Amino acid sequence: xxxxxxxxxxxxxxxxxxxxxxxxxxxxxxxxxxxxxxxxxxxxxxxxxxxxxxxxxxxxxxxxxxxxxxxxxxxxxxxxxxxxxxxxxxxxxxxxxxxxxxxxxxxxxxxxxxxxxxxxxxxxxxxxxxxxxxxxxxxxxxxxxxxxxxxxxxxxxxxxxxxxxxxxxxxxxxxxxxxxxxxxxxxxxxxxxxxxxxxxxxxxxxxxxxxxxxxxxxxxxxxxxxxxxxxxxxxxxxxxxxxxxxxxxxxxxxxxxxxxxxxxxxxxxxxxxxxxxxxxxxxxxxxxxxxxxxxxxxxxxxxxxxxxxxxxxxxxxxxxxxxxxxxxxxxxxxxxxxxxxxxxxxxxxxxxxxxxxxxxxxxxxxxxxxxxxxxxxxxxxxxxxxxxxxxxxxxxxxxxxxxxxxxxxxxxxxx
Amino acid sequence: xxxxxxxxxxxxxxxxxxxxxxxxxxxxxxxxxxxxxxxxxxxxxxxxxxxxxxxxxxxxxxxxxxxxxxxxxxxxxxxxxxxxxxxxxxxxxxxxxxxxxxxxxxxxxxxxxxxxxxxxxxxxxxxxxxxxxxxxxxxxxxxxxxxxxxxxxxxxxxxxxxxxxxxxxxxxxxxxxxxxxxxxxxxxxxxxxxxxxxxxxxxxxxxxxxxxxxxxxxxxxxxxxxxxxxxxxxxxxxxxxxxxxxxxxxxxxxxxxxxxxxxxxxxxxxxxxxxxxxxxxxxxxxxxxxxxxxxxxxxxxxxxxxxxxxxxxxxxxxxxxxxxxxxxxxxxxxxxxxxxxxxxxxxxxxxxxxxxxxxxxxxxxxxxxxxxxxxxxxxxxxxxxxxxxxxxxxxxxxxxxxxxxxxxxxxxxxxxxxxxxxxxxxxxxxxxxxxxxxxxxxxxxxxxxxxxxxxxxxxxxxxxxxxxxxxxxxxxxxxxxxxxxxxxxxxxxxxxxxxxxxxxxxxxxxxxxxxxxxxxxxxxxxxxxxxxxxxxx
Numbered sequence: 001x002x003x004x005x006x007x008x009x010x011x012x013x014x015x016x017x018x019x020x021x022x023x024x025x026x027x028x029x030x031x032x033x034x035x036x037x038x039x040x041x042x043x044x045x046x047x048x049x050x051x052x053x054x055x056x057x058x059x060x061x062x063x064x065x066x067x068x069x070x071x072x073x074x075x076x077x078x079x080x081x082x083x084x085x086x087x088x089x090x091x092x093x094x095x096x097x098x099x100x101x102x103x104x105x106x107x108x109x110x111x112x113x114x115x116x117x118x119x120x121x122x123x124x125x126x127x128x129x130x131x132x133x134x135x136x137x138x139x140x141x142x143x144x145x146x147x148x149x150x151x152x153x154x155x156x157x158x159x160x161x162x163x164x165x166x167x168x169x170x171x172x173x174x175x176x177x178x179x180x181x182x183x184x185x186x187x188x189x190x191x192x193x194x195x196x197x198x199x200x201x202x203x204x205x206x207x208x209x210x211x212x213x214x215x216x217x218x219x220x221x222x223x224x225x226x227x228x229x230x231x232x233x234x235x236x237x238x239x240x241x242x243x244x245x246x247x248x249x250x251x252x253x254x255x256x257x258x259x260x261x262x263x264x265x266x267x268x269x270x271x272x273x274x275x276x277x278x279x280x281x282x283x284x285x286x287x288x289x290x291x292x293x294x295x296x297x298x299x300x301x302x303x304x305x306x307x308x309x310x311x312x313x314x315x316x317x318x319x320x321x322x323x324x325x326x327x328x329x330x331x332x333x334x335x336x337x338x339x340x341x342x343x344x345x346x347x348x349x350x351x352x353x354x355x356x357x358x359x360x361x362x363x364x365x366x367x368x369x370x371x372x373x374x375x376x377x378x379x380x381x382x383x384x385x386x387x388x389x390x391x392x393x394x395x396x397x398x399x400x401x402x403x404x405x406x407x408x409x410x411x412x413x414x415x
Numbered sequence: 416x417x418x419x420x421x422x423x424x425x426x427x428x429x430x431x432x433x434x435x436x437x438x439x440x441x442x443x444x445x446x447x448x449x450x451x452x453x454x455x456x457x458x459x460x461x462x463x464x465x466x467x468x469x470x471x472x473x474x475x476x477x478x479x480x481x482x483x484x485x486x487x488x489x490x491x492x493x494x495x496x497x498x499x500x501x502x503x504x505x506x507x508x509x510x511x512x513x514x515x516x517x518x519x520x521x522x523x524x525x526x527x528x529x530x531x532x533x534x535x536x537x538x539x540x541x542x543x544x545x546x547x548x549x550x551x552x553x554x555x556x557x558x559x560x561x562x563x564x565x566x567x568x569x570x571x572x573x574x575x576x577x578x579x580x581x582x583x584x585x586x587x588x589x590x591x592x593x594x595x596x597x598x599x600x601x602x603x604x605x606x607x608x609x610x611x612x613x614x615x616x617x618x619x620x621x622x623x624x625x626x627x628x629x630x631x632x633x634x635x636x637x638x639x640x641x642x643x644x645x646x647x648x649x650x651x652x653x654x655x656x657x658x659x660x661x662x663x664x665x666x667x668x669x670x671x672x673x674x675x676x677x678x679x680x681x682x683x684x685x686x687x688x689x690x691x692x693x694x695x696x697x698x699x700x701x702x703x704x705x706x707x708x709x710x711x712x713x714x715x716x717x718x719x720x721x722x723x724x725x726x727x728x729x730x731x732x733x734x735x736x737x738x739x740x741x742x743x744x745x746x747x748x749x750x751x752x753x754x755x756x757x758x759x760x761x762x763x764x765x766x767x768x769x770x771x772x773x774x775x776x777x778x779x780x781x782x783x784x785x786x787x788x789x790x791x792x793x794x795x796x797x798x799x800x801x802x803x804x805x806x807x808x809x810x811x812x813x814x815x816x817x818x819x820x821x822x823x824x825x826x827x828x829x830x831x832x833x834x835x836x837x838x839x840x841x842x843x844x845x846x847x848x849x850x851x852x853x854x855x856x857x858x859x860x861x862x863x864x865x866x867x868x869x870x871x872x873x874x875x876x877x878x879x880x881x882x883x884x885x886x887x888x889x890x891x892x893x894x895x896x897x898x899x900x901x902x903x904x905x906x907x908x909x910x911x912x913x914x915x916x917x918x919x920x921x922x923x924x925x926x927x928x929x930x931x932x933x934x935x936x937x938x939x940x941x942x943x944x945x946x947x948x949x950x951x952x
Contacts, residue, residue: 047767052776170527182923211921212923217873218667220666220667221917221918224663224796246879250874253874257802258790258798262527279778279874279876281782320772322777389524389527392487398524
């Protein structure tokens, strides 16, 4: 039995003992940080509707950082990755981003999937003069000096794919059903597409535009509408799908169930990645298309190396995602870390203005097989384009790919 | 079945007297085309369709195998020709000997244009060679859409060798409909009658195009036939559209009902706003998946029936979770609605994250059993899809059982008594606490069943429950707290109104308008559609 006094003493001692490793090293750690490490911040949700696709990007950034650290780090420092969870809540991205920039003093942020989350972080990074590497292809029409657009704007990803479908090699598409989630990315993409078709002399009666709320899942009526649209005649119809998140598999399931095949009405899924097909029986979906700057089936030595690296990393670190599924934004996040590291090494500094100046002329061998490049003109990265076709094994076969990495056009001339 | 067929085809081909030299040259030419570039691949597809119409029996059997292999990317081209990879190993396309493709082999990838050609070729060949009638029927359905672009004698030849009388008649009908653009007006009129028999928008477009045809103005008989066909098809489409709207409304209503019925019991009885209800639906989906995986390992032959086997398992597991929740947590929070609301919200977050950590965030991979795959066209553009039908039937059965339980059993009587007046029920000796526990279990079990019914329609992931919580509260509040009839009527009403608005103003507006309508309605009748008569506390 403890007497009251000895109990107090014991508790006091325990408390002191507990406090020591927590309390004191705070000073040591920050001192350590000043000399030995540099912090990078991740803004990817691991909960909420984007969790399944965004969550894996945290691990990719870590893997890239580990890879650089293993080669001795940059400028004599090792990279430390801070991970957050903005919970698929768009304003929270800004809040967490601000915290990371101001309190954690991260040298650069890597984050956001949806355009609405990027738009909410934009004022924060501009105010703090930070850097955000954005790994998704998006609607363009934006050019901040504080954001590095690692993936393609529509002129170098969506338009080539639509051109392919409208051309002889594709299906000579004449009519278009645009179906998107109701937010900025689908609306801007569709606006630009309409401008593009107008410039080609396609009449307004040849397209139809529909939007659904984010997270929408009951596509029965909309698929009925698509069938009615397709059967009206007047040329080959296609669906330009810009719904995001869990709406993608729900749409595809209903589409296949109503008996529409890719050869009847092909779907061009602009946000569709390998991970969206994970829970689906893709046999009735074979032939539907997507377009990205990377596909898992890309043939290159760098890709084989990356796939192996990711599989090993998943195994070694017990990552809760599949080791055999790699999607474009993962590659873009991986490229982003390397581009940042190359720029920091070139500038021999972690200061944002210095790093930014070093972007011009960088080039990196992306796992997609293309050589990425950056210029002094803007913070866009030139990437290649792939058009993928859904196969039976829940993946995409490479149907077409561009000859080289095209120069990005930030502002669309159409609409 | 397929394996046997492949083996049989090769056996026949191998035993057949050796081919003429010309035949062999043709085969080599065809394989050359298939292994060539995109354009020659397309020529190869057309050549395969040609074989379906004109080739000998051996030729057709061989071509059927090749067409299927190209579609499945099971054909590998190499310097010596090509090999087909089947379940029996990889076989040379010419000699049928076992041979693996050399290192630098590649399998031709079909673009959409070529894929359409090969789907046609494969269906045409299946129509002539497939041993089972269902397969031939499916092939005919694929071909009838493009009948006019196919060689005319394909259907005649297929009909001649067909021994299934029903199918034979259908083939003749398709051939007749294909003659829409032939020179003979009598044939055209017969074709019009055939086409009008399956009235959908595609047929309408096809027939309408004839109005521009000079024969339409010149031949009054044809004009009459075209006009008649257009009006018949128009009526068919209108009927189909009405049925489709009703069916879509009913299917959405069944989903809403399944999501809301458990909540109706819990909210109605105890006044507990259970924000974890959606997560119980999600857990129902996960338990269904676990049953599927267990059956995959234990009884793989019966795997298709996992949705049925899972019913009692899902109900019991989620009911047990519900009872546990009630006993550990909610029991102590009765009469404090705000606290129970917060507590159930915490439970919901906890369950989401527990599942996320245990299973990961990806969508679960469900086997799609044959009884929830695809659909049948009924009339016009109305397709009766089986997965929706499964949800509807499931909802009706759930309704019947819940109603029976509430009306016909002592437990139901007790639940109703407690719902009407908790204190009085306690006074006359009803074990109120135990009734609460059982009712909570029942409500949770019903939520679990909703997860099962939704598995063939929606994606199952840790977040799925969040989509349902608002919808189900809408249904319960609109229907009137604690009435099953109210829940049914409200679900049906919301479902139908949604489906009616969606094509007019879009899905976003539909959601907003429905919400506004409910708010307006509750201003007028705050107690909902069906209020329980009697004194409430």
